[in-house]
Amino acid sequence: MKDGMFVFDATVHCQDFTDRQIRPEDDGRHVRALRDQLGEFTALTATRGPSVESSFPELPDLDWANRKLFEESVTDLAMSCTVPLYSHWQMGLGSPEVSHALAASNPSRILFTGGVDPAWQGLDAALEEMERQVTEWGAVSMKFYQYQGRDKHWRADDRELAYPLWEKAVELGIKMVQFHKGFPLGIMPVEAFRPNDIQLAALDFPELNFGIHHLGDPYVDETISIAARFPNVYLILPLWFNQYFLQPWKMLHRLGEVLLQVGSKRICYGSEAFIWPTIQPYIDAWADMTMPDELQDRYGYPEITREIKERVFGINFAEGLGIDLEAKKRELGLI
Template identity: 40%
Template sequence: MRDDVFVFDNVVHMYDYSDENLVSEQSEYDRHYHVSKVLGRRRTAPTDVYANWHPVEGFKRRWSVEDMGRLVFEDSGTDMAMAQAVPLFDLYKDGFAPVKAQYAFAQAYPERCLFCGAVDPMYPSVAAACEEMERQVKEWGAKSIKIYNAHVDGKSWACDDPEIAYPLYEKGRELGIRVFQFHKGNPITRAKLSDLSPLDIEGAALDFPDMLFGVHHLAVPYFEEVVWMANRYENVFLVLSGIGHTPMIAPRTFTEWMGRLLRDVGSEKVLWGSEMALLGNAKPVIEWIWDMEIPESMQDDYGYPQITEEDKRNILGLNQARIFGVDVEAKKQELWNGAAR
């Protein structure tokens, strides 16, 4: 990969899969399912340097700032990242990517990491969620808010609910937050798959045209739906999170997804997101994306365009920088001391 490519990862997580963070014994089922499902799709197991000598057991812990910093900014070649909290409070006391842990990581690397907070209007209430959002923005400098609306305890809710969801967007607008991001598709618990459908983003995007709505994981298995949504709404963008392993194990599938996104959505609305550390060192995937091409057979059969260098730069970092107001050239000077890496 060329040295001048600016890589800005939309989502990394400081995970807390420790026993102490589990809500109940039932949480162990979902924890084991999530970790084993993801790690089972990786080509290689994590390395000993991160204390992950066992692919599943090694993740049942709290990640440290030091481990994550080394993985993200040294080993993977990532220039900037956003640490995103995940408010999965039905299974994990602090969420499986706790707000305070993401803030700690962003604080440790203030020149390289942005903090994305998280709230849930059902834990315990809409008013409490709005109050917590204000705290995260005003005290901790959150630049975005992450949403996870599907739960196993009967508290699932819809992202287009005027009474539950809309007060969050209105509070975000008041606080200067214009980007909300959503876990869609990619089930990692026993919550109903239908609760992870991206279709409830559509009404919110229509009713809040001044806000940006990021749909993670390409909403797989709702890929078709989310493509048509991003195609029609200027304020909906898509994140390649949770599927970062795909080029390593199913390159044709990933290439087909990318061809479809280029044809029907546009590279300016697709963001790279690794979800390190669960998916391991992202460097091989970043390099694969930079080297990828859309085969002529796919171009001929489906009308997919060839992916360009501009497309790749957009996806790997420029789109994220634009959305969050980062001056890429100035940041290159700051991080690279005026020279290529």
Template identity: 30%
Template sequence: MIDGIPVIDAVVHPYNLTEENFRTPHARPITDLVSGGNRAVAPEGYRLPKEGYERDWRVEEVANMSFVESYADLAVYHVVPIRAFHDGICSVEKGLEAQERWPDRFLFYVGVDPLEGAKAVEDLERQVEQFHDPVGLKLYPNSWLGSEVSGWLMDDPEVAFPLFERARRLGIKTVAVHKAIPLGPVELKHYRVDDIDRAAMAFPDLNFEVVHGGMAFLEETAWQLARFRNVWVNLETTATMLTNRPGAFERALATLLAHGGDRALSQIFWGTGCMVSHPRPHLEHFVRDLAFSAEWTERFGLAEMTEENKRKILAENYARLHGIDLAARLAAVKGDEFALRRPDGTEPPAPYSTTAVGDVAY
């Protein structure tokens, strides 16, 4: 918790960024993007040099960063299926370790590459068996299976819809897709959000989660929140603007709420993408500093960003999306190993101090 407010971090992922994990040449520009991003968005003390960042991160380090060095109560592990890396960049195996060691702290999204066709369906079924009741499916709009980068769209009736149908049959109700941030020198069209419209219409009983919502295509995403009850925005990466470009974050959040108001507010939730950036500074700025200026409240007729509204974004909306009994989950982690190391209300330890690279942070 932070200042008495529960926190669910909707995306965490311990990447393996070692060159030994590179499967195709496409792995290098993706690594450069996320590695450079750490230094670009982080304030003093939260940056890591290339040699400290581009390594194989352990799931225990991400757990410590989330629950000890920051304020998350629960975190959502995303299996990442980027085949430019041998293990996809964030492996099933690390997720299974988190499930075994900290089942009360983590929720899980399985991840497949839709352009693998029948293999993607087999992979989906296998992961659903491996994880105990996964709550979502994570997808990327590009495929890095060979020398060429291919793309697909969420409204493709041959590629996407059969996978959504199988996920639904397997009990998965939420499909999360990486949008807004192109991963290297690829076509932008697959990172737009327009293709989510038809998916949301064709599968009204599924929820579609726009990961990185607000980083780009603001108006389009805002209108989706206003038109579809089954479209949600995950603030992963968008949240980093609170630290290095607070005015841009204010504009992004205000625009997302512009057409849907309170209804749109109920469809937005917190995410940091730990360990892409350190989760602490962005969360502190959101809770302690964020307030809409007169410019935005007058332009869009917005309500104040009250503690009640921040509570919704930080945990309550996500809990409602997945039918999580938040009080019960908070009770389950009370007094566990992480709570003992950072009791609620106490200051977290120094950034990266619980990881293998605390001595190189700057």
């Protein structure tokens, strides 16, 4: 815990960016472009923020990953997230197999988010795989990456392809489904990752929560607008934290707009480990963060209170997932 606040990291990945991931029929442009772009970006953030020494772009060792999370930071609970991107990655960028392996290495402290793709796998196969990941591997959520290629992409509000996924999620007892939005993971059209398709899905499935990652950047205004109007939309903030050290004023503006328009009860902390493996500075930064008086005076942004910090650190994500946080604290011996 950090100063008595429970820290639930919503976004931890086991990802393999190496050339062995390139599909035999592929020229490797997407894999190499993403690896190069992320390598340059992490190096840039390290000029003013935490070190990025890591095994990137290799798949992280599980013992190393647990040490980074639970010995070198005060993280209490983490979510191992699948990234079901298969079009150019042989096993998927963050395959459910390796994501589950991380969760299984420390089941009391790492939860598992599965992932499928109905356009790539076919709807029936995706539904079967969803059920398998929940019943056999204990997935508590699902994460989606909705563009595999020009002829394999889908929208969250597609009644034929997507709504059966949301019906299956409700049937399986899943409380939250999550989406990569904004930044494309490869040479792909950015407009494929606009968050607008979440709106009707959230309207038609009020019993299900919809998590949007990365504030949908560059569609930040649309993302905030959607979350402000749909009470079952959550904003999960990996990349916001990683960019904070590099661009603090810009990130504070974004956070201020979220707090002003959405409120503090559906914002969730995420570190984006293990691309950025030095986790504790992000925890410390959020625990110590204040909203500058200048931004409060000019834009009406609220103060960042301890109550807000505690909610973002863990309460919100736990509520969105339907997790009894007090029971989890007792299980971990924290109360």
